[in-house]
Amino acid sequence: xxxxxxxxxxxxxxxxxxxxxxxxxxxxxxxxxxxxxxxxxxxxxxxxxxxxxxxxxxxxxxxxxxxxxxxxxxxxxxxxxxxxxxxxxxxxxxxxxxxxxxxxxxxxxxxxxxxxxxxxxxxxxxxxxxxxxxxxxxxxxxxxxxxxxxxxxxxxxxxxxxxxxxxxxxxxxxxxxxxxxxxxxxxxxxxxxxxxxxxxxxxxxxxxxxxxxxxxxxxxxxxxxxxxxxxxxxxxxxxxxxxxxx
Numbered sequence: 001x002x003x004x005x006x007x008x009x010x011x012x013x014x015x016x017x018x019x020x021x022x023x024x025x026x027x028x029x030x031x032x033x034x035x036x037x038x039x040x041x042x043x044x045x046x047x048x049x050x051x052x053x054x055x056x057x058x059x060x061x062x063x064x065x066x067x068x069x070x071x072x073x074x075x076x077x078x079x080x081x082x083x084x085x086x087x088x089x090x091x092x093x094x095x096x097x098x099x100x101x102x103x104x105x106x107x108x109x110x111x112x113x114x115x116x117x118x119x120x121x122x123x124x125x126x127x128x129x130x131x132x133x134x135x136x137x138x139x140x141x142x143x144x145x146x147x148x149x150x151x152x153x154x155x156x157x158x159x160x161x162x163x164x165x166x167x168x169x170x171x172x173x174x175x176x177x178x179x180x181x182x183x184x185x186x187x188x189x190x191x192x193x194x195x196x197x198x199x200x201x202x203x204x205x206x207x208x209x210x211x212x213x214x215x216x217x218x219x220x221x222x223x224x225x226x227x228x229x230x231x232x233x234x235x236x237x238x239x240x241x242x243x244x245x246x
Contacts, residue, residue, distance in 0.1 A: 097109070098110075143164060
């Protein structure tokens with residue numbers, strides 16, 4: 001059975017795994033990409049992490065059939081490069097992901113936006129199997145989205161068709177966004193937004209893991225959603241009313 005090297009480049013970490021042609025994950029690992037505030041170019045970190053992962057797992061490159069990369073940001077899938085990032089982090093725009101990994105490993109490489117890949121993955125082996133019209137949402141460092149309509153991925157002219165995080169949910173009185181607009185959904189629903197709101201209550205809550213953990217048998221509920229006038233709590237009802245799957 002064929003095996004593929006899967007690489008997911010996020011704003012916080014790069015996740016790596018070996019996946020077979022049925023979608024089964026055979027092994028996995030991850031490494032930070034912002035360990036020095038992105039001073040080391042993200043692609044350099046990814047290339048180093050990929051080599052170390054295959055070495056640690058004792059996986060010969062010749063046993064692999066190809067590499068699939070899901071990457072945060074605006075991705076030109078035809079060229080396999082990062083075309084834009086909406087200002088989220090430096091040393092990333094223009095990264096030639098496809099060319100670099102093909103040079104490193106001598107394997108065919110496909111690169112696409114991470115939220116689009118997530119949506120396609122759910123349709124392939126996940127909760128959206130059998131559906132032709134799907135909206136997928138990723139909540140992490142930012143908010144990403146993928147839209148499948150009529151069985152085809154909606155990308156738009158510049159690959160931004162499914163960028164739900166930059167739909168303006170608070171256009172009139174919103175928080176400035178790194179993309180240059182005001183009131184983007186990402187500024188209210190991403191992990192970074194939750195942490196920003198939580199720090200108003202406790203300065204020690206500096207990242208996702210430091211926030212209060214859920215009790216056994218209950219769902220996670222961030223304190224910043226509930227009391228006070230904090231704008232971020234408005235993101236939850238916005239998410240509930242605008243995220244649909246048919």
